[in-house]
Amino acid sequence: xxxxxxxxxxxxxxxxxxxxxxxxxxxxxxxxxxxxxxxxxxxxxxxxxxxxxxxxxxxxxxxxxxxxxxxxxxxxxxxxxxxxxxxxxxxxxxxxxxxxxxxxxxxxxxxxxxxxxxxxxxxxxxxxxxxxxxxxxxxxxxxxxxxxxxxxxxxxxxxxxxxxxxxxxxxxxxxxxxxxxxx
Numbered sequence: 001x002x003x004x005x006x007x008x009x010x011x012x013x014x015x016x017x018x019x020x021x022x023x024x025x026x027x028x029x030x031x032x033x034x035x036x037x038x039x040x041x042x043x044x045x046x047x048x049x050x051x052x053x054x055x056x057x058x059x060x061x062x063x064x065x066x067x068x069x070x071x072x073x074x075x076x077x078x079x080x081x082x083x084x085x086x087x088x089x090x091x092x093x094x095x096x097x098x099x100x101x102x103x104x105x106x107x108x109x110x111x112x113x114x115x116x117x118x119x120x121x122x123x124x125x126x127x128x129x130x131x132x133x134x135x136x137x138x139x140x141x142x143x144x145x146x147x148x149x150x151x152x153x154x155x156x157x158x159x160x161x162x163x164x165x166x167x168x169x170x171x172x173x174x175x176x177x178x179x180x181x182x183x
Contacts (some may be wrong), residue, residue: 006050007041009064011102013057014039017180027056058124058182059082063100073098081108091115096175105181109174111137111166121161126182128156135172138165 014024019153021039025032029052037043040052045053054061062082083095084107096106105126111117121140130139131153139146139154141162148154156162 005041006045006064007039009101010053010057011039013059013063016101016103017057019057024053024056028122029056030054052058059100066099069115070163091117100181103180105178107176107178108133109164109176111164111174112164112170113166113169113171115166117164119163121163123159123161124178126178126180127159128176128178130154130156130174130176133173133175135170136168137172138167139163140165 002112007136014021017024019027022032025035028035028049030049034043034045034049035053038045038049050061050064054064076096076098081096084093090109091112092108094108094110096108097104109117121142130148132148132150135150136147136149139148139156139162141156142160146154164172164174
């Protein structure tokens, strides 16, 4: 088994987010010197430091521990998707890419009947393009409410507060791409 190269993964995420070492260090509350050493593999970060870097990059901590070894790792098989977070067993965000190292995220969100993506509106640094694959959903977009049916799509600009709601008795599936990755 190949050794996990956390340092290279952190550097790849930083570059994908277009942060300098100083910018990321400031966001994470660590020194640029320490971050540089971590990226070079000459310093071993504590779990707490990794959490700070993960939060600053808006990247799941587990993604620092994933290696891509061959072309098969470019494929994500149905049933083998990484769940990014979940409010319950029924609600899920599933990563449709093998990792989160690139310049875009592709995610499947499943909202169970009469449920929502979050109680509070949320915003993030990434711009989103969303496509309702199955069912119909309500998108709360800042002060607006937008009803979307199967086959509809919407662009959500970066840093715009929003949340999704399923008011129907059927599961809703929404595909979305986010750039830069920020989930």
